[in-house]
Amino acid sequence: MQPRGSILGTRVQRVEDPQLLTRGGVYTDDLVDDALASAVHVSFVRSPIAHARITSIDLTALRAAPGFVAAFTAEDLALPGARPMLATIDERFTRPILAAGTVRYVGEPVAIVVTEGYYQAEDVGELVDIEYDPLPPVVDPLAAGRDEVLLFPDVGTNTVCEFLPEHRDEQLFENCEVVVSSEIVNQRVAPAPLETRAAAASWGSDDRLTMWLPNQGAQTSQRALAALLGLDISRLRIVTPDVGGAFGAKFGADPEHAAVAWVARELARPARWSEQRYDNMLAMTHGRAQLQTVTIGGDRDGKLRAYRLDVVQDCGAYPAIGALLPSLTRMMAPGTYRFERVESAARCVVTNTTPIGAYRGAGRPEATAAVERAVDLFAAEIGMDPADVRRRNLLPAFAEPQENGSGALYDSGDYPAALELALSAAGYDDLRREQAERRERGDVRLLGIGLASYVEITGGGDEAGAPSENALIEVHPDGTATILTGTSPHGQGHATAWAMLASDELGIPIELITVRHGDTDLVPEGGGTGGSRSLQQGGAAVQQAARELADIARLRAADMLEANPDDLRIDRDRAAITVAGSPHVAVTLAELAGVERLFVRTVFTAPGATFPFGAHVAVVEVDTETGRPTLLRLISVDDAGVVLNPLLADGQRHGGLAQGAAQALFEEMVYDDDGNPLTATFADYAFPSAAELPMFQLETMETPTTYNPLGAKGLGEAGTIGSTPAVQNAVIDAVAHLGVRHIDMPTTSRRIWEAIQTATTNAEGRL
């Protein structure tokens, strides 16, 4: 019999799917567990005002309502709250679990209402009588930066932290023939996973809390929740049910989660919470929210020389992960380009809006959006094709790690090849011809072609140092195997991918391999899933564990078969150890496991972060009479090194492309000047459906990294990072000949129409 081929790199269908397709996932709100029998239902009364003093809270009417169990305010809680995540930030920016004295955004939790059932929560919520004394709100981050209205008068400023270059180079653009500058809005968007936030809490007789929580890393959530509750982590077990999407916004633990745990303890009853979409849109962290000023300089022949990026990061009302985002933006500022000089600065401010957190890409899409817009602005200024400006300035291919001048060490890349592949797959020259023809014949449907070249950082380490992840594999006497992983899938397909890796080493069929994660009693350590780290570290750990397990099996088999371990090899057709040359002498892994437990736990450590890259081309049609943009095509080259399962990889890319295009064209969390959110429901928020998006055209390119044996880099966020500026650039490109240089995202029909009107009026004025 021929040895079977490796399944790595093949389109293996997901083992997760039969359950999800026939009985549905078991999300937190679906859980049935004895420990949750007769649980109370927790809901939150949220501030309807962006900035106010709370003058009174009256709960009396509530107490007589049917189904009422209890109600609590900040005074009852006595919990420390969520401290800022950077040690350099003033502790007085700490976010309370429930607003104490002052509310700082619409949606901030003010009181907890506990009822027997969830329908009753809707009845009684209205009976809570809270009086507010309004304070002037500040919504615009630039206004916040002027400190005329303070969110934290004690601190005396709305500026949470600043990141400045070591010295400002006044001569940054000295030798440039052309310098272009523009202000760019990278707007606030809602992560909007289809499953909202939820929790279920139960305290055991040992006074230990079990908390079921949709999250992206149980161990991170355990630490965060323990800190919020003032508990030692040993008294807290996190269990992760199926998770209905997260996109960065389900990392750690939120104040509401701490409140649910606290209620369960206070009432000595299990407690559950599952928020409504309206609450989710108001109170789950939002993403992006940067105001950027880009300045780019170079020569008329297309050579770029210098680039400056200034960021004002809106953190929302409390500095959460939002305050960390600009560091990543700054690090990735120069993108794929060879500038002589790059400088960046950032300032983080609080405003009377929902706190900002991570959202797919988290800091990197903002960097790419800025530099890719800047390059297009430069190209327009000198009248050169944007593809040619990019060709002229991309870093050449490299296989040895290379500094980017902003603090990142790019591991490997071939940016020109990615760009050329995307351009040829798009049929770039034909598209330009068609664009010219349409313009010439005065077609009301103009064509726009947008490019983006990108590089991003994935799988970075944390404060603890080099990036690492653990895995445990055990083979059981019945021939099945279990993998424990510190990653935390919520749609990515780790159960399939990790089983493929173990199966490839050990020969155990993937259907016989169970992957478990997200229970801190079972897997005490782990970095979770985020920052596109899982395959390159978690997957690498699984492969390493499988190899180590095969080695142990050979040693044990050597004893049993009385053979020299060097003569033994693993027979992957039978999941057995055999003697080279005499395949009939064999002992299966299952048999070995029957003699003595057969398992390995290992930690894989990478030398550093990896830098996947690619190029996207977007083709849009703009109707000049209505301004309406239609995304016709999106072509992507995403090089994330060696691909383990193209089915899963393509799925990650599709999802990212859609979210990126959606930011460019549709989505924005909008507030009015008083801080009232205007897009807090799915009826108002422009979450795209299938009808607004095209099929995506994916091109393959695989440049391996040497940072892990799989050769893999991260892929989960790539789609979002390249597509956002590609689509935005395409919209602007469609109307560029009219004199339009920039349109902020989302490039809605109205904005495009207005840009056309302004440009046309200006042109007429010049005549």
Added chain:
Amino acid sequence: MIQVEVTVNGEARSAEVEPRLLLVHFLRDVCRLRATNVGCDTTSCGACTVLLDGVSVKSCTVLAAQADGHEVATVEGLAREGELHPVQAAFRAEHGLQCGFCTPGMVMASVGLLQANPHPTEEEIRIGLEGNLCRCTGYHNIVRAVLAAAEAEA
């Protein structure tokens, strides 16, 4: 309280319920069929889609009382003797699901769509599924799955 009797996946289910009880909560909490999800409060997301007398509806916008005397089909009733329904099989083959939260509703909406139009074009599928939101897949593979299912059923 009112008495309702609904045939769910071929099985008669009767219960005393609050008049305001939504069909989705009747399915989830009375029938203990929890594949059907709730993703919004504005009839926008379609995570709750089921078939009511063969036509896809958003069960968060139908009262259990309105389903009294009618037939409801959820994703739990779709597979026959362990065999995936062609739409389910196509979703798996084409990787039309990631986190799975939109999936039961998306699958039921697709079944409803194909019943009404057995040979839809890509465009017709995209418009037909407009009321079902997915945050994970970008719809690419969902649309391909529905095309493939139409092919398979032909």
